[in-house]
Amino acid sequence: MSIIGFIQQNLDQALTLSLEHLFLVFLSLCIAMVTGIPTGIAITKNDALAKKVLEVANILMTVPSIALFGIMLPILAPYGLGLGKVPAVVALVLYSELPIIRNTYTAIRNVxxxxxxxxxxxxxxxxxxxxxxxxxLAVPVILAGLRTAAVMNIGIAAIAAYIGAGGLGVFIQQGISRSYEEMIITGALGVSILAILVDSGMALIERRLTSKGLKIEA
Incomplete structure (x- = not known):
């Protein structure tokens, strides 16, 4: 079966998994935005605190995604949330914090x-x-951080399928276990297309929310 044939035959499932994928990314980005932007603003007046916060965020970024999902298991398992969307969202929020906090901090400090x-x-x-x-004045740089976090999380969310969170990673996971190339490629293409669409959409929002004066200066 060709890739196009596989997509046509499994279009409904592909759309469902795409919506699950977007839900994971959108929810985690919203939570990270609500927590990360105020944090980035708060640390602009305290260099020592800013250094510590950014160091912690940097450390979280160095942890491999599959390892972070694994860390969530013993932490959330006592509450019956060790697998599924909850640990995936928590991990994605943690990964989103660095670009959001760093860009917010940098943008405010550079006004x-x-x-x-x-x-x-x-x-x-x-x-x-x-x-x-x-x-x-900081909006363009803050939005660039959100854009980076969103695109990055689309890729990381694909791995969340291994802890039962759903999303397009399901195609990749099942395709690998079955040695089913069409399924793997469909999942990878879906993730890539979502990343391109989200990046383009965020770029449009960035342009719309950037004041005309800053556009002229640029």
């Missing part, structure tokens, strides 16, 4: 100090400076 001083001269409070000056 032109003259603009911050001008805001202070206008009587803006710390919160107003953050809301009206620093975050709008």
């Amino acid at each position: 032109d100090s003259s603009l911050v001083d001008a805001g202070k001269g206008m009587g803006l409070t710390r919160w107003q400076l953050l809301k009206e000056v620093e975050i709008p």
